[in-house]
Amino acid sequence: MQSLSKSQIRQLFPDCSAADLALPDLTHVDWGVLDYFGWLHSAGHSGFVVFADSDGLKGMRLRRSINTTSRPRTHMCSWCHHVYRSRGTALFSTTVHGSDGRRFIGNHICRNLDCSLRIRNLVSDPPTYLPETLHIEHKSTRLRNAVKAFMVRANVCA
Numbered sequence: 681m682q683s684l685s686k687s688q689i690r691q692l693f694p695d696c697s698a699a700d701l702a703l704p705d706l707t708h709v710d711w712g713v714l715d716y717f718g719w720l721h722s723a724g725h726s727g728f729v730v731f732a733d734s735d736g737l738k739g740m741r742l743r744r745s746i747n748t749t750s751r752p753r754t755h756m757c758s759w760c761h762h763v764y765r766s767r768g769t770a771l772f773s774t775t776v777h778g779s780d781g782r783r784f785i786g787n788h789i790c791r792n793l794d795c796s797l798r799i800r801n802l803v804s805d806p807p808t809y810l811p812e813t814l815h816i817e818h819k820s821t822r823l824r825n826a827v828k829a830f831m832v833r834a835n836v837c838a
């Protein structure tokens with residue numbers, strides 16, 4: 681995706697204070713390998729996703745919950761299809777915009793929001809349990825479609 685400045689990103693989250701947003705240092709972000717820009721609040725309870733499509737930039741704040749009680753089993757990220765042998769995904773959820781806080785949606789996604797790096801094998805811990813022979817362009821398109829679909833369901837974009 682195109683490189684973004686901190687102010688561009690802040691504009692997408694007008695309801696978040698700087699402390700809520702906890703924007704990371706962008707100096708070393710390799711935008712060229714990202715399908716979406718995602719980061720976690722250091723407290724771990726929330727994550728942020730910025731996505732660009734033909735309509736422009738969209739931002740989404742998500743609650744993150746990690747299930748530490750269930751026994752380890754394989755989990756697949758709904759967005760990038762990375763398969764973890766045990767733990768590795770977290771449930772990211774959000775309130776559907778315009779539902780007066782009555783409707784929630786959630787997806788099990790890579791717990792560090794690093795799907796883009798995983799489909800390009802730029803993180804190795806842990807490698808996917810079920811490797812695919814799909815070309816990277818297809819993986820990237822599938823990932824972007826999944827993020828977009830989630831944002832549409834959340835009423836973040838039309």
Ligand SMILES: [Zn+2]
Pocket residue numbers: 757758759760761762789790794795798
């Ligand atoms: Zn993922």
